[in-house]
Amino acid sequence: MALPKELLQWLYTVLQNEYHLPLVVYQDVSLILSIFNDFKVKTDIYINEAGSQKLLLQLFSHFNPNADQTFIPNFYVQSINVLVYLPHSYPAEPPIIYIKPIDSSMLITPNNYLNTDGRFFHPLLANWVEFFGSDVSNDGKSPKDNRLLKLLLTVRELISKGSFVINKLTDESSVSVSLGSLSLREEKESIKSNPPPLPPKVDYNGVKSINSITRARAPASESVPASVSASASASASASSLALSSNRVTSPGPPLPMTPTRQKQLQQIQNTTNSALLQLLEPLPSNKLGMALHLQSMLIQLTENHINEKSDLEYIQSLILHNTPIIKDAELKMNDCIKDVSLFDSELNTNKVMLFKAPTDLHEQIYQLETKTSALLDTLNYLDGLFVKGKIDFNMYLKKTREISEEIAQIRILSELAWKKTGL
Numbered sequence: 001m002a003l004p005k006e007l008l009q010w011l012y013t014v015l016q017n018e019y020h021l022p023l024v025v026y027q028d029v030s031l032i033l034s035i036f037n038d039f040k041v042k043t044d045i046y047i048n049e050a051g052s053q054k055l056l057l058q059l060f061s062h063f064n065p066n067a068d069q070t071f072i073p074n075f076y077v078q079s080i081n082v083l084v085y086l087p088h089s090y091p092a093e094p095p096i097i098y099i100k101p102i103d104s105s106m107l108i109t110p111n112n113y114l115n116t117d118g119r120f121f122h123p124l125l126a127n128w129v130e131f132f133g134s135d136v137s138n139d140g141k142s143p144k145d146n147r148l149l150k151l152l153l154t155v156r157e158l159i160s161k162g163s164f165v166i167n168k169l170t171d172e173s174s175v176s177v178s179l180g181s182l183s184l185r186e187e188k189e190s191i192k193s194n195p196p197p198l199p200p201k202v203d204y205n206g207v208k209s210i211n212s213i214t215r216a217r218a219p220a221s222e223s224v225p226a227s228v229s230a231s232a233s234a235s236a237s238a239s240s241l242a243l244s245s246n247r248v249t250s251p252g253p254p255l256p257m258t259p260t261r262q263k264q265l266q267q268i269q270n271t272t273n274s275a276l277l278q279l280l281e282p283l284p285s286n287k288l289g290m291a292l293h294l295q296s297m298l299i300q301l302t303e304n305h306i307n308e309k310s311d312l313e314y315i316q317s318l319i320l321h322n323t324p325i326i327k328d329a330e331l332k333m334n335d336c337i338k339d340v341s342l343f344d345s346e347l348n349t350n351k352v353m354l355f356k357a358p359t360d361l362h363e364q365i366y367q368l369e370t371k372t373s374a375l376l377d378t379l380n381y382l383d384g385l386f387v388k389g390k391i392d393f394n395m396y397l398k399k400t401r402e403i404s405e406e407i408a409q410i411r412i413l414s415e416l417a418w419k420k421t422g423l
Helices: 005-018 022-035 128-132 147-160 172-193 226-249 259-280 285-349 360-388 393-421
Strands: 039-047 053-063 080-086 096-100 106-108 166-168
Touching: 005 022, 005 039, 005 053, 022 039, 022 053, 022 147, 080 147, 096 147, 128 147, 360 393
Parallel strands: none
Antiparallel strands: 039 053, 053 080, 080 096, 106 166
8 A cells, every 4th residue: 555755754853863774764664654554653642560650662553353243241342542652762572462342341451461561472583683683674574574564564463363351341440430420420410409508708808919900818817617618528428439449440541741841832832823923924826835845855865865874874884894905906006116126127228128139149149040950859759669569779879869969069159059149
């Protein structure tokens, strides 16, 4: 399923400042949203067991594994809420999952997978750090092997198998809450029908403040009428009874936000609203459209800047990696240049000797070497004749001795000639 571009832009922007690996979280969450139509995404405040609050990304789903809504007494597999919170260090830390009924009159029974608060536990979550704690990207991984997809498929499979039993709340505490509420309602109706008399009016003779708001002084202590005292005590006793019953059955409210954070959020909201009003009020419709167009262009330029920045960081890492290799190659090249220069200097010293003009002595050396080569070929030929049996041994020995003596004399002359040339 193709996801809206606005949703993807919002998701990418939200993850940038809070999450350690925003690209990994963006890829995992967008994969889940594209596969499961029942999953939605939002940001929500998560309160842990210690009472601390964190603004986390939440995936939530009203999962209905039983399409025909088959009724089983005291068991409703269609009333399942799946809440998935992703920590800021995801995937180094496992997701936090809660399984809760949609209807507040239902209750999920704790079992091996759930505690009393509805938090989900599973061996995959227990070994999450070992399996996925070192993941920093999704490069080279198939979407079907995605860590978050495997986890949510496991949760949905357990829900489809009926691993989470949802019962109606029929315990005695709920009955006591109803009775307490009924008695409190009757008491209030009786007080309305027979209101107590008003207390006597007290004449005030004090000085009014500048803002015309009187600062009243407490009058002398007077006894409260008995009817007012009796009705108030009856109302208080009924209220305390109802509150005590509610305290037994209903869970406590979530912890409020800290005053400092709430004040800061309110101040930011007021400042933003006033700034938007100042910008939008004097603008006609055509300029407003131009502003929206410029805003979309700014978003596109910001994305391009982020992509170019990541590309530059990658190129910088490649340069840092290849710099030692280049330096080593430069050292080898310098050594090679030195060797070539040394060889060239030696070659220049002998250049005069190599390019001397030929003389009679050189011609004589050439003839001696040519004759030596011819005599050696003759010896090889005699060897072949002797092996084939064309000549006898005495003839072979005689000719070989003669040729060898002649070769020895030629080599002596050739060495003397070489010494005279100075080469």
